[in-house]
Amino acid sequence: MQPGVDTNCFWATTRNAHLWLGSIIALMWMIILIAAMFRAESLFSHDKSLMxxxxxxxxxxxxKNTLFAKKKNEA
Incomplete structure (x- = not known):
């Protein structure tokens, strides 16, 4: 604990924990968004090949239909 910080104050003792938790949550969101973008790209590229x-x-x-029609008209 830092000198001069009131150990009974809830916000003073949990400030670093909130920073860590917030940064971990932000990092997880970034990882999820990047994974979703790559997943969407792979799905759309597969759809493109199917199309x-x-x-x-x-x-x-x-x-084939046009060739068949031409042969039919010639006969």
Whole structure:
């Protein structure tokens, strides 16, 4: 305890504990937010690859349909 600090005063004795607790809580929030950002980025990149596959399949189907229609019209 520091000299001149009243040991009976609640706020004087717990001031450092509140600072530590506040800094630990802030650090935990930062870690949670960073983890959430990385998680969201990985989810969206996966969705993007799924959408790319869907667009590729759709283009292939459209090409097949147009080729089939051309062959049908020629016959």
């Amino acid at each position: 790319d596959d869907a667009w590729r399949r759709r283009r292939r189907l459209q090409l």
